[in-house]
Amino acid sequence: MQNIQKWIEKIPVMEDIVDLKPTVWINPNKKTDKEAWENIDFTENDIYEADQRLRRFAPLLTEYFEDTEESNGIIESPLRKIEKMEPLLKETSDIKGNLFLKMDSHLAIAGSIKARGGIYEVLYHAEKLALENSLITLKDDYSELANEKNREFFSKYTIQVGSTGNLGLSIGITSAALGFNVVVHMSSDAKQWKKDLLRSKGATVVEYDGDFTKAVEQGRIQSAKDPNSYFVDDENSVTLFMGYAVAALRIKKQMEDLNIKADKDHPVFFYIPCGVGGSPGGVTFGLKKVFGDNAHVFFVEPTHAPSMLIGMATGLNDKVSVQDFGIDGKTEADGLAVGTPSRFVGTIMDTLLSGIFTIEDKELFNYMRKLNKSEGIQIEPSACAAFEGVVKLFEYESAKNYLDKYDLMDKLDNSTHIAWATGGNLVPKEVMNTYLETYL
Numbered sequence: 001m002q003n004i005q006k007w008i009e010k011i012p013v014m015e016d017i018v019d020l021k022p023t024v025w026i027n028p029n030k031k032t033d034k035e036a037w038e039n040i041d042f043t044e045n046d047i048y049e050a051d052q053r054l055r056r057f058a059p060l061l062t063e064y065f066e067d068t069e070e071s072n073g074i075i076e077s078p079l080r081k082i083e084k085m086e087p088l089l090k091e092t093s094d095i096k097g098n099l100f101l102k103m104d105s106h107l108a109i110a111g112s113i114k115a116r117g118g119i120y121e122v123l124y125h126a127e128k129l130a131l132e133n134s135l136i137t138l139k140d141d142y143s144e145l146a147n148e149k150n151r152e153f154f155s156k157y158t159i160q161v162g163s164t165g166n167l168g169l170s171i172g173i174t175s176a177a178l179g180f181n182v183v184v185h186m187s188s189d190a191k192q193w194k195k196d197l198l199r200s201k202g203a204t205v206v207e208y209d210g211d212f213t214k215a216v217e218q219g220r221i222q223s224a225k226d227p228n229s230y231f232v233d234d235e236n237s238v239t240l241f242m243g244y245a246v247a248a249l250r251i252k253k254q255m256e257d258l259n260i261k262a263d264k265d266h267p268v269f270f271y272i273p274c275g276v277g278g279s280p281g282g283v284t285f286g287l288k289k290v291f292g293d294n295a296h297v298f299f300v301e302p303t304h305a306p307s308m309l310i311g312m313a314t315g316l317n318d319k320v321s322v323q324d325f326g327i328d329g330k331t332e333a334d335g336l337a338v339g340t341p342s343r344f345v346g347t348i349m350d351t352l353l354s355g356i357f358t359i360e361d362k363e364l365f366n367y368m369r370k371l372n373k374s375e376g377i378q379i380e381p382s383a384c385a386a387f388e389g390v391v392k393l394f395e396y397e398s399a400k401n402y403l404d405k406y407d408l409m410d411k412l413d414n415s416t417h418i419a420w421a422t423g424g425n426l427v428p429k430e431v432m433n434t435y436l437e438t439y440l
Helices: 004-010 014-018 033-037 044-064 085-090 114-132 142-146 148-154 166-178 192-200 212-224 238-257 278-294 307-314 343-349 361-375 381-392 397-405 409-414 429-436
Strands: 024-026 079-081 098-103 158-163 181-186 204-207 229-232 268-273 295-302 355-359 416-421
Touching: 004 014, 014 307, 024 307, 024 397, 033 278, 044 114, 044 142, 044 166, 044 238, 044 278, 079 238, 085 098, 085 361, 085 381, 114 142, 114 148, 114 158, 114 166, 114 229, 114 238, 114 278, 142 148, 158 166, 158 212, 166 181, 166 192, 181 192, 181 212, 192 204, 204 212, 212 229, 238 278, 238 343, 268 278, 268 381, 278 295, 278 343, 295 307, 295 381, 307 343, 307 355, 355 361, 355 381, 361 381, 361 429, 381 416, 397 409
Parallel strands: 098 416, 158 181, 158 229, 181 204, 268 295, 268 416, 295 355
Antiparallel strands: 024 355, 079 098
């Protein structure tokens, strides 16, 4: 256990965190201009390289997944203005600007943001093996990898991952489709329907009594025993990170098509649900590379699992857990049920991230119902965390101070707010109906 009182004296917002009260932590280390990037080695070229690899695999994805045919194998989600949701949110908040939903909840193949990084890392590994063994060249049509001979080659290899759910789905579904053996190590808080779906796709699911950290730890150990096994490390993977970052290139084009400006007079606020940090961190890295200081990115975590907030606020990153502060880590937002954050992501976010909001579980379901009622859009509870940032940016005093500090108050009428819906499309109808009827 940490000396909780010491941390509260040093970081006053920690009192709310420990008391499980919804709040916001504003990042005191955030930098602007070139100073923000001084200690970050990755560049925009890394994002473009990832984008090109995804494009090379597009013909293969259309071979395996019908829901990628319309987009010619490019996995991307809609950016949708949610005009009817705005009045419902304004009932409790003086929101200024326009509200949009980035619907990673409806990404092809895996139905969540994990379809970005997770699928990308599987493809990255498949390409590496295929090139090293002369199955293809960079100039070939990658759909050749779907033939029986190449599938037999992939079947000699195993891909493993630790997950609370959605990353496991993206890795499991894609790996199995390409012909790999795949093992998904899942924590006890993973939803049963996700385990069932993975097994139906041919993945082996190993369940653990502990939380996400335990599943990752055991997955890493088991994978290391097999020389033909590749472990997808949600806590430390640069490859996952860059797959997520590609989202920024895509949303830039979508914003241009919708005439959404992003400049000093038209700030854009992004709100992304956060678990261990990989997917929101990668997306944030990309957004800050593409939009610079005109992008203000906030994570949103459950009050019972604010791991990234605690890790970044204390500077201890993965050396501290929510349990060290007497917080149980249990939440209905299964994808966000993480006790210990990623050091890799926390370190990069140190100068880029604007702050982190926390949300009570009951509000996840309230936002879920409002979105379903107003827009007819259904996303899973954890994805609804994003709306808390939109609402509370205009409510919390420290959030208002942030707006003042960066000279944003008089620009809010021209601002854009993008809630990042991270998952939900694969949720079975009966489970979704149960969610919509859940009141905590």
